[in-house]
Amino acid sequence: MSTAMLLAAAAVRQAHTDRTPEAQRNAAIARACLQRAGESAERLLRAVDGRLGRGLLGLLEAACVPGIGAHYAWRKRRIRQWARQACADGVRQVLILGAGFDGLAQTLLDAAPAARVFEVDRPATLAVKRAALAALGLDDARLQLCPGELGALPLARWLRGLPGFAPELPTLVIAEGVFMYLPLDTVQTLLRQLARALPDADLIATAMDLRRDGTPGFARQRPWVRRWLQWRGEPFRWGASRQALPLLLGQGGVRLGDVAAPDDGEDPDPAPGEWLFHGCLSHPDHPVPAGRTHAPLMAAALP
Template sequence: MDHILPTGFVEATEKVLLASGVASKRVIRWSHSPRMVALYEWFDWLLPGQFEAFAYRKAFCEGQARMAIAAGAGQVLVLGAGYDMMAWRLASEFPDVEFFEIDHPATAGLKAKGVAEIGQPDNLTLISEDLGERNLVEIMQSDTVWAQSTQTVVIAEGLLMYLPSAAVKELFRRCETVTGPNSRIAFTYIPTGVDGRPDAGRCTGFMLWSLKMRGEPWLWSIRPEELTSFLKELGWINAPDYPETNSKYGVERFGVAMK
């Protein structure tokens, strides 16, 4: 997987997990152990190919952020960032670009503590908000650094499946409102299966049940062939020409919406 993951990904993630107190050195060491690898392999049996797919997902999102910056984007907004460190890593590489992250207060508080300890870049703004409670337009318009007319790349990685369908639509609409011309959204999603449920592979029933039991149900999925009309209705153009958007990675697919 090391050859797929962006450079510096593992080191930066371990650093923030340690600094935020989310994981100890022992837990991090343990995460590399043969026993844990066996557990990952079991996880892969449940969600075929998903373990490696996480690495492809990281590479896709970072690739889109870099491509957008090369094409003139002046802002990067990571929605539901979790402990992902892409914005932190790219902030020092691209000092003229403003980076923003939004995450639920439950995660954002700990991450902010970790980032403050390992060094907060001046061009990285961490926003602690529940996107289910507060509208993205309000959040971004109340931020003094955010520039609504600037070309932006929005990243929604591993997020949309957890939102109700109406909230996904609102999110795309609101991203359209708060970003400038030529902006894009890079996102990942779960395709809908033939039975109309999110398709989690061979153990779909068990997976959907266990996610619900853990309080993290998958609520939204879409058939890839419906993506173009879905995005068009929300003010975006489906950009299916990137090689990654034509494949399935584990149980997920990748998408890019352009203004």
């Protein structure tokens, strides 16, 4: 069971109560992916589809990270708003890192029909998604699925070789729920490569907060979640306090803009512990003034 499958299951579950066309299409894509992602994904889908299964998954959620399903919905709602606004402001190209089984690309292509979207994820994940989109008739020449291992790709060169990718176009980079799985220095290198290749591109991304014990994670996350993620090979590798976030991102050439307030009175984060932010990639020749090294501010990397 991978985290991409869990997110997909959450999308299917959410669509049982959220009847908006967006939630329904997101769930259709998630469902088609889960049907093609192996036996455990199919079992998960069967659970989500049954009333009893949904009840049990609700109990499981409470036993792992209470409110995490609603947090994902909160995060996706905000990302859609920001990304749509960026498209309205002139973005012509969107690069989604660690896209998983999510349907954000389709939403953005609806909002900006002239735009192009490039999704990067591991080959196995994108093979499933490609088959799922084809089965749904959602394969679209404006969307390219680009298999690759983040952290191993020389990103700037790789982007230049990507058919249809035009570094000079106004670009939005989205990294939702993925940076925390890569070591911090890998994320910073990757961001610097992007900043060099796509100066002034917009960035919408997430990063983990630190818990009271100093480990990266959700505030209400139970202790076994960390062990499970570690056993799955997808541990949260780093996190940052709100205070440290601008400096850590600045080391990657990111000028931090808005950070979604988890305690927003009108729309609070149902499971705080993951920063959602909007920023801009600045070329290394115009570095973000950091003033201090990040070492004392970063979380201890997990072993």
